[in-house]
Amino acid sequence: MLFPPQGVSIAYISNTAFPQPLSEEEEAGFLARLAQGDEEARSVLIERNLRLVAHITRKFEGSGEDMDDLISIGTIGLIKAINTYDTGKNTRLATYAARCIENEVLMHLRATKKYRGEVSLYDPIGVDKEGNEITLIDVLGNDEDSVVESVENYYEQERMLKYMQRLDQREKHILEMRYGLFSGLRRTQRDIARKLGISRSYVSRIEKRVI
Template structure:
């Protein structure tokens, strides 16, 4: 079926039919993965709906030339959508409404300014566009960072999803074998606002050092030094803990 889909022209009306068939064929996988989360207080139908979004994303982004089965490729994407659903719900419950609204505005404004400026906007530019203080912008970023610290470690069900901590470990050897992950959370929360923001942008948003530099209005070299100092501080804290 996938071979037939690849041979069709992008505007071939049969593509939509085959795509729908692929989605239907793999819905049992969504149900199977959603059942892992059935004891967390969410309606099973809602979890299946969220997981189906992940399935559709996986089908649309699947490249058979990589040698993977579609089910293998789709599994982490489906789990990722379900996990994000729980993270977003936790965010809504534990972060003040004012910061939730501001964080959403910052995200939308950042996307818009990036298109207009052809680069990531600075904190000052975001503050001017939203008519708030730079401190408010940093508070919004900080709220998401503090929440993201709760997501440093996955549940046993999420082994197929790379955690932010595993990403951090792949970029810094000092974090490759952390056993007590709870120790890292208060260390991150104790960092100064700017260092927490840099850590969040680098490891949770996947931004490059140059993008971070543009966002904060500082040089890339300064970002590199701050990041190195922050990671060293976390390593020392882990060693002492």
């Protein structure tokens, strides 16, 4: 097992209950403090972005690597992102960090014995949740759009999770299945209705309350 980077509690690395992400205003405040050399602000920015690390590393689940190790490696990428992030650029910290996290994991995969030697982006690295073979190019993406989409999905899921705190257990379960919040597998309204023995219109009403 790899150790987490200095200053990051191992509880955050191994526990799925990551701290809530910062609001835009909070993030801007901590970034300003970091620019003045505040190390406490740096630690907060790392800890409060660990959900993003977990979100990005989930796409590597089929690589055969231990997920705790990948989250630890991804956290190194997050720290590099926070250390080098330029607030003057017109890019959100999460978008910049997502690319750094992804690149750090890919470099780790290439450096391991399994991937040592000449590596092709089209070499198979494992299978996805449906048993389909995936390659490096599948997880890397072809351009910056894939990172932006991943970050947008991350923020969508965070919004859902906050809203779900006000719902009862059945309503939470419906949204978890509809948006694949924990499994990564999105289900149709018809599938959910059939599985739970409820009407499709009820599933639709719950979803519209969120949207």
